[in-house]
Amino acid sequence: xxxGSTLKQRGIRNILSDSMKPDGTLRHCLFVLLFFSLFFxxxxxxxxxxxxLLAPAAGVGLGDAVVSHLPFYLSEKLSWDPLxxxxxxxxxxxxAMSWYxxxxxxxxxxxxxxxxxxxxxxxxxxxxxxxxxxxxESRAAALTGGISYSMCGFMFAHMGHTAMIHSAxxxxxxxxxxEMLRRKVSRFWFAIACVAVAxxxxxxxxxxxxxxxxxxxxxxxxxxxxxxxxxNRFYLLTALLLILGxxxxxxxxxxxxxxxxxxxxxxxxxxxxxxxxxxxxxLPLLVFxxxxxxxxxxxxxPYFGEWNLIEMTGYVGLLPPILxxxxxxxxxxxxxxxxxxxxxxxxxxxALGERTAxxxxxxxxxxxxxxxxxxxxxxxxxxxxxxxxxxxVQAVLRKEVTKRLVLITIFASALVITISLLVLLSNKLSGYxxxxxxxxxxxxxxxxxxxxxxxxxxxxxxxxLLYWHKQPNSLxxxxxxxxxxxIDLASFGWFFNWHESSPRKEILNAPVAAAEYRDLLNESHxxxxxxxxxxxxxxxxxxxLSRVWGITNATGYGPLLPARIMYLLSMLxxxxxxxxxxxxxxxxxxLTSVRYVFLPGSGxxxxxxxxTWNEENMDTWLGSGCDHPRRDxxxxxxxxxxxxxxxxxxxxxxxxxxxxxxxxxxxxSLTDTDGNVQTVSILAGRDSSEWSYDCPNIKPKxxxxxxxxxxxxxxxxxxxxxxxxxxxxxxxxxxxxxxxxVEIQWVGRTGAMTVEKITLIDELTNSSEAIxxxxxxxxxxxxxxEAGEARIYENxxxxxxAWLVPEALNLKPEDILSAIKTSKLPDGRAFDPSxxxxxxxxxxxxxxxxxxxxxxxxxxxxxTYMEVQTASTxxxxxxxxxxxxxxWQATLDKAPVQIFRADYALRAMKVPAGTHxxxxxFVPKTFYYGVAISIFSLLLLVGxxxxxxxxxxxxxxxxx
Numbered sequence: 001x002x003x004g005s006t007l008k009q010r011g012i013r014n015i016l017s018d019s020m021k022p023d024g025t026l027r028h029c030l031f032v033l034l035f036f037s038l039f040f041x042x043x044x045x046x047x048x049x050x051x052x053l054l055a056p057a058a059g060v061g062l063g064d065a066v067v068s069h070l071p072f073y074l075s076e077k078l079s080w081d082p083l084x085x086x087x088x089x090x091x092x093x094x095x096a097m098s099w100y101x102x103x104x105x106x107x108x109x110x111x112x113x114x115x116x117x118x119x120x121x122x123x124x125x126x127x128x129x130x131x132x133x134x135x136x137e138s139r140a141a142a143l144t145g146g147i148s149y150s151m152c153g154f155m156f157a158h159m160g161h162t163a164m165i166h167s168a169x170x171x172x173x174x175x176x177x178x179e180m181l182r183r184k185v186s187r188f189w190f191a192i193a194c195v196a197v198a199x200x201x202x203x204x205x206x207x208x209x210x211x212x213x214x215x216x217x218x219x220x221x222x223x224x225x226x227x228x229x230x231x232n233r234f235y236l237l238t239a240l241l242l243i244l245g246x247x248x249x250x251x252x253x254x255x256x257x258x259x260x261x262x263x264x265x266x267x268x269x270x271x272x273x274x275x276x277x278x279x280x281x282x283l284p285l286l287v288f289x290x291x292x293x294x295x296x297x298x299x300x301x302p303y304f305g306e307w308n309l310i311e312m313t314g315y316v317g318l319l320p321p322i323l324x325x326x327x328x329x330x331x332x333x334x335x336x337x338x339x340x341x342x343x344x345x346x347x348x349x350x351a352l353g354e355r356t357a358x359x360x361x362x363x364x365x366x367x368x369x370x371x372x373x374x375x376x377x378x379x380x381x382x383x384x385x386x387x388x389x390x391x392x393v394q395a396v397l398r399k400e401v402t403k404r405l406v407l408i409t410i411f412a413s414a415l416v417i418t419i420s421l422l423v424l425l426s427n428k429l430s431g432y433x434x435x436x437x438x439x440x441x442x443x444x445x446x447x448x449x450x451x452x453x454x455x456x457x458x459x460x461x462x463x464x465l466l467y468w469h470k471q472p473n474s475l476x477x478x479x480x481x482x483x484x485x486x487i488d489l490a491s492f493g494w495f496f497n498w499h500e501s502s503p504r505k506e507i508l509n510a511p512v513a514a515a516e517y518r519d520l521l522n523e524s525h526x527x528x529x530x531x532x533x534x535x536x537x538x539x540x541x542x543x544x545l546s547r548v549w550g551i552t553n554a555t556g557y558g559p560l561l562p563a564r565i566m567y568l569l570s571m572l573x574x575x576x577x578x579x580x581x582x583x584x585x586x587x588x589x590x591l592t593s594v595r596y597v598f599l600p601g602s603g604x605x606x607x608x609x610x611x612t613w614n615e616e617n618m619d620t621w622l623g624s625g626c627d628h629p630r631r632d633x634x635x636x637x638x639x640x641x642x643x644x645x646x647x648x649x650x651x652x653x654x655x656x657x658x659x660x661x662x663x664x665x666x667x668x669s670l671t672d673t674d675g676n677v678q679t680v681s682i683l684a685g686r687d688s689s690e691w692s693y694d695c696p697n698i699k700p701k702x703x704x705x706x707x708x709x710x711x712x713x714x715x716x717x718x719x720x721x722x723x724x725x726x727x728x729x730x731x732x733x734x735x736x737x738x739x740x741x742v743e744i745q746w747v748g749r750t751g752a753m754t755v756e757k758i759t760l761i762d763e764l765t766n767s768s769e770a771i772x773x774x775x776x777x778x779x780x781x782x783x784x785x786e787a788g789e790a791r792i793y794e795n796x797x798x799x800x801x802a803w804l805v806p807e808a809l810n811l812k813p814e815d816i817l818s819a820i821k822t823s824k825l826p827d828g829r830a831f832d833p834s835x836x837x838x839x840x841x842x843x844x845x846x847x848x849x850x851x852x853x854x855x856x857x858x859x860x861x862x863x864t865y866m867e868v869q870t871a872s873t874x875x876x877x878x879x880x881x882x883x884x885x886x887x888w889q890a891t892l893d894k895a896p897v898q899i900f901r902a903d904y905a906l907r908a909m910k911v912p913a914g915t916h917x918x919x920x921x922f923v924p925k926t927f928y929y930g931v932a933i934s935i936f937s938l939l940l941l942v943g944x945x946x947x948x949x950x951x952x953x954x955x956x957x958x959x960x
Contacts, residue, residue, distance in 0.1 A: 036125040036146065040118050043494075047114070047502045054117040056160045056501040061535040061574065062542060065117075066503060067557050069162035071544040072096040073107050073116065074508070078863050080922040083547040085556030086527070086565050086592050086883040086905070091927060092255035093560055095163045099252055100202040102166070117162060123169045125150035128383075131176035132390035135336065138397055140478055144323065145390035147485055152382035153289055153315030156493035160310070163204035168379050170200035171212040175383075177241075178220050182227035182234050187945045190241055194941055197245025201252055207371040208379060214368075215343060215380055217242070222339050247937030254930035258886060262562040265370050270354075273363050276311045276373035277353020281429060284420035289315040289492045290450035291424055293438065297495040298450040304436035307375075314351060314378035317488040318413070318454060319461040319481075320389040325409045327392030330400050337391060344384030350377040393481075396472045406469050410462045417458055424451060435721075457488050510549040511539045513787035517596060518550045525801035525858055526595040527554040527881075533575025539788035540598040543575050554592045564905035565883050567817060568592070579619040584778035585823040591833050591903050593881035595798045597781070601789040604770050611648055611768045613757045617726075618773040622666065622744065623752030625655035629822055633745040634755060635777040641673050641738035642769040648759035649729045649744075650710045652691040653684065656751030661685035661704045665748035672737035680731040682744075687729030688753060691715075695722035726756055736764060742771060799833060802868045804854040804876040804911065808837045808845035808902070816840070816904045837877040837902040845877060845910070864922040871915045878918060879908045887924035892916055 047054055055070050057063030072090070077098040081090040090096050097103040102119055106112040125146040132145030149155075149172060158164045177193035180186060197216075200209050220238040227234035246253065260266065282305050284291055292312075294303030303309045324344075331337035353359050353374040363369050395401045423429065424443040433441040445452035464484050468477040517528060528541060534557050536542045546553040557575040565571070568588050570578035580586050581597070589597070603615050624630040647668055659665060666682040682688060685704035692698045693706045695717040707727040715724035744755050758771040774781045774793060781793040811819070811826065816838040818824075819831045831838070852873040860867035870878060884901040890909050891897065893916055902908030911918065 032126055032129055032142075032146075033122070036122045036129075036150070037118075040121045040125075040150075043490075044114070044118055044498075046499055048118070051505050052502045053505055053507070054114050054159065054498065054502055055162075056496075056498040057503070062503070062507075062538075062545070063160045063501065065160045065162050066507065067534040067542055067545050067575070068095060069097070070113060070508075071548050072098075073103060073113060073162075074548055079924055079927060080864050080887075081547065082863055082882075083550065083552050084544055085561055086554055086881060087885065088556055088561070088883070089255065089259055089885060089887070089924065092259040092924075093558055094201070094204040094206055094252055094256050095558060095560075097163060097166070097202065097204045099249070100166065100204060101199060117159065117165075120162075120165045120169050121150045121155065124155065124165075124172065127169065127172040127176060128386055131172050131179060132387060134176060134179050135387070136390060136394035138390075138394045140397060140482070141390040141394040143482060144320075144393045144485060145386045147482070147489065148317065148320045148386035148389050149382060151486070151489035151493055152317070152378075152386070153313040153489075153492050154376075154378045154382050156496050156498070157310045157313035159496075159498050161205070164208055164376075166203040167200055167205040167208035167212065170196045170203065171208075171215065171379070171383055174200065174212065174216045175219055178216060178238065179223070181237055181241075182220075182223055182229060185229055185233070185237065187948055190237065191941065191945060193241040194245045194248060197242060198248035201246070201249035206256070207373070207376060210367055210371070211377065211380055213242070215383070218343070219339065223335060226335065244937050244941050248934055248941070250933035250937065251927070251930040254926040254933070255924060256560070258924075258926045259560050259562075260370070262564070262885065263560040264563040264566065265560065266563075268370060268372065270360075270363055272372050273369060274353040274359050274372070274374060276307045276375055277355065277359070278312055278314070278351045278375050279306050280352070280355060281423065281432065282306065282312055284423050285312055286314055286316075287318070287417055287420045288424065288451055288454050289313060290453075290495075291443070291448075293450075295450065295492075295495050296497075296500065298453065299448065301438055301441075301450075304433045304438040311373055311375050313492070314348075314375065314381060315489075315492045316382050316385045317485070318417075318458045319465070319485050319488045320385050322409055322413050322461065322465065323390075323392035324385045324388035325392070325412070326401055326405060327388040327390065327395060329405055329409075330395030331391050337388060340384040340387045344381045344388070347377040347379075347381035347384065351375045351381070396469060397478075399472060401469065403466075403469060406465060410465070413458065414462075417455065421445075421451065421455075453491055457484075457491055460484060461488060507538055508548060511541065511788055511790075513539070513790065513792065514541065514546075514549040514551060517541075517792075518552075521552045521595065522550075524595065525552075525861060526593040526798055527552045528596040528598060529554040529569075529577065529581075529589065529592075529594045530575075530598045531577050531581065532600060533557065533572070533577065535574055535576055536598070536600065537789045539790040540600065541790075554589070554594050562883055562885065562905070564901075565592075568820065568903075568905045570821075579617060579773070580821065582773055582776065582779060582781060583620075584776065584780060585821070587820045587823055587831065587833050589795060590797050590799050591820065591881060591906065593798050593801050595795055596784070597793050597795065599791045599793065601786065601791060603772075603791065610766065611759055611761060612770045613648070613650065613759055614770045614773065616773065617650075617756040618754075618758075620755045620773075620776070621752055622746035622755065623748055625750060625752035628752060631746075633743055635741060635743040636758065636771050636775045637741045637777050638739065638769075638771065638775060641740050642760045643736055643738045643762050643764075644670070644733060644760035644769075645736045645763045646730050646732045646761045647680070647742065648757070648761055648768070649682065649687065649731060649755070650726050650757035651682070651688045651729070652724075652726050652754050652756070653688050654691055654752045654754065656684065656690050656704075656748070656753075657698070657701050658703050658750055659684040659690075659748065663704070663748070665746070665751070666753055667745050667747055668731055669743045669745065670733065670737075670739050671741045671743075672735075672739055674737070676737065678733050678735065678737070680733065682729065682731070682753075684748075687731070688727045689725070691724045691726070691754075692717050692722065693725060695724075696720060730761070736762070741777075799879075799881060800856065801858055801882075802856045802866075802878060802880045803834065804856055804870055804872055804878055805833075805835055805837045806846065806852075806854075806874065806876055807835060808839050808843050808877045808908075810840070810842060810844050811838050813840055813904060820904060833879075833903065837879050837908055838904070839877075839900060839902050839908065841900045843900070843910075845875070859917075860919075866920045868918045868920075869915070870911050870918060872911065872913055874913045876911050876913075877902070877908055878911045879903065879906055880920070882907050882920075887922050887926070889921050889923050891919045891921075894919075 055065030079091045081088045106116045128149035129142040129146030133142035173196040180189040224234040290298040292305035293301035294309035530540045530542045543556045621628045663684045664681045669679045689707045710726045710728035712723045761768045780797045784792040854872040857869045
């Protein structure tokens with residue numbers, strides 16, 4: 001059958017009948033792989049040969065790589081993980097990379113984490129090299145493309161987001177495969193394209209996956225219009241390979257879609273969608289990547305821009321954009337150059353987020369609206385610049401570029417740099433930096449290396465480009481350009497924080513307390529909780545690192561954690577827990593079987609006066625203002641009396657604009673060992689003030705003065721940025737007595753006050769004692785010991801892993817959560833989780849013999865099942881402290897029964913009177929559906945390849 005036959009004559013069965021071998025020789029491929037492997041091994045040698053892990057942290061905390069990607073890399077892949085977040089479907093979380101081929105293979109070999117991370121840069125370079133080589137047939141152009149893409153600022157800045165850089169690896173391979181297929185149909189490249197799409201999904205960062213598939217689809221649509229193999233044939237091939245690629249990854253896609261429906265991703269507001277977008281004032285970061293601080297080697301200025309430097313980095317070098325501009329003008333009549341120019345410009349516009357009208361349009365598109373951080377579109381811009389830069393090198397090598405074009409491009413680049421420099425030198429930016437606490441700010445090139453270094457690189461790049469243009473085929477001059485390209489990109493990548501913040505391998509060693517508490521928790525089937533989450537030290541057993549040591553942690557860390565468990569525990573995105581956890585009325589930790597909490601070490605600090613304060617704020621609200629539940633007083637009982645001459649207080653007022661100077665808002669009552677009580681007043685304007693006192697739209701309305709500021713924090717009031725404050729007061733006592741308790745009582749006529757820190761001060765001995773927030777009267781927390789840098793408290797009121805209650809009460813979800821947090825039911829009764837289960841099902845249930853004894857005992861327990869024996873004299877509700885999630889099934893004495901949600905986020909079921917055996921088992925149907933689709937897709941792919949091979953052989957034999 002001839003090449004010019006129509007698609008209809010050939011049919012889908014033989015659409016793959018034409019084949020060709022991969023372009024280039026095996027020797028060429030191996031050389032490229034060896035070159036980039038050696039290059040990045042040398043580049044990252046300061047870490048990998050010094051007993052450290054390429055898992056850098058970003059600012060505070062251990063970093064995403066250590067607390068998210070690395071634990072999953074080191075762990076057995078489970079369908080259900082009972083060690084995190086009150087139970088978590090690990091295999092549904094794409095960032096666990098359960099099916100990602102490089103992770104699957106390398107994780108089998110101990111100590112291969114660094115190899116795994118480096119492999120992302122090697123593969124990205126090789127695949128970009130291959131695509132550019134296919135376009136240009138020039139090794140120098142291909143090297144330019146490979147180096148530019150793999151060393152762009154995005155790839156270095158996001159090194160700690162391991163799943164992200166591995167997902168970005170596959171974009172150039174998908175594009176390369178499409179380019180090969182549009183030229184000539186090939187079984188080999190069709191299979192490669194399907195594997196690349198599946199691998200991109202398996203790599204785990206769905207945002208980059210979607211961006212890569214959108215760009216790839218656009219490439220196929222645009223470039224396929226003039227495909228040599230025929231437009232319709234190529235479009236059909238593209239659709240087929242995308243379907244098969246996604247089909248191969250259905251084993252990940254379907255469980256992930258189910259998990260996403262339980263997460264907070266289902267209700268992103270527009271403000272969430274456009275968060276972490278690049279502000280106009282930070283556009284100079286594209287030219288001067290360290291100009292807003294954050295790179296220690298460019299000076300000591302801390303980062304003072306919006307969001308953080310990791311997400312705002314879109315640096316693609318200075319030489320690559322110049323080469324890209326040359327490439328576009330040299331290839332301006334080619335569709336491929338127009339396409340990549342549009343991709344680059346569009347990606348930059350999208351990175352600006354709500355600052356352009358395009359964001360509102362994208363927000364209304366399915367799937368795309370589920371992602372935040374528009375600045376991550378910089379990866380598409382990096383790809384576009386890399387390709388165009390390769391085209392520029394090829395054009396120069398073929399002497400298709402005039403000196404005039406080179407000079408115009410250099411002049412235009414110089415103009416962009418000049419404009420960026422003027423923005424940096426503006427007084428407005430200096431004022432912005434001053435507001436962020438950075439002063440003085442000197443942006444003159446000779447005084448600031450963050451500005452001077454890029455200018456020097458640009459001047460050298462311009463001179464080198466002109467020098468090379470005279471003799472483009474000179475090996476020495478070409479090598480000089482490539483060397484400068486590496487230096488240009490390394491001027492950011494080499495100096496980013498991966499040197500200093502990559503942890504030592506010892507970080508994976510279990511702390512001393514890990515083994516002890518692992519055994520205790522395994523025996524009781526209860527949990528611990530690390531209050532600071534991923535911001536804590538290793539001794540605090542942070543998630544998800546705790547699972548490497550086999551510790552059952554009530555919290556977790558990841559973008560797809562079930563929203564219900566996060567709301568129940570008041571969990572923040574970094575895995576930390578809001579300060580309300582210590583309140584005696586908050587039942588959330590009791591319900592989730594949290595037996596132990598881990599806090600930071602001593603937890604105290606001294607101010608300039610030598611007064612000791614707790615590092616952690618109490619955030620205890622008094623008063624009824626600001627829509628907080630009314631609370632009139634809080635009392636702290638000291639385990640050991642402390643003699644005090646005065647009491648130190650850190651607080652803030654809220655919703656208190658009408659309070660006047662000197663107006664009494666609260667009273668501090670201190671009881672001594674003799675039972676005597678001393679009372680001192682807390683006055684507005686002297687001892688505490690409105691937290692938003694200095695916000696521009698609040699200050700003119702203030703009715704009282706500003707008290708002494710203890711500390712400040714960035715805030716927003718009516719969408720306007722400002723500084724919020726905490727205030728300190730020193731309240732003198734009449735007598736120096738040993739104090740046993742301190743009570744703060746709200747007496748203000750309006751508003752509210754938060755009590756943050758309280759310290760007893762003895763001026764006679766120049767000593768002070770910070771009052772622990774866990775000493776609040778009624779607190780159930782009992783100090784156990786200090787272990788390394790952690791303090792451990794026990795919760796005697798923790799519920800067991802499974803328990804029976806005699807009553808179920810039907811409430812709305814918001815009322816259930818409120819009852820758990822306040823221990824009060826909507827009808828005013830006290831909520832006792834050992835007596836009542838709060839359910840959303842139309843179920844009202846109350847046993848007639850609710851005072852009869854019951855018992856529950858866990859007899860079998862594993863990752864995917866739990867068996868419980870119960871005994872009761874009347875019907876009851878069985879509640880388990882495990883998160884409610886689709887896929888769990890239950891049997892009562894081997895008969896199926898319904899599981900329903902109780903206490904906002906937990907599993908429950910009805911149990912009749914008597915002795916019974918209940919078995920919970922995790923049977924994730926979406927996973928099995930995904931397995932079936934993936935297997936079918938694999939068989940279909942193999943079948944299509946085999947069929948096309950067979951028809952090709954038949955064609956050869958028959959001579960058609």
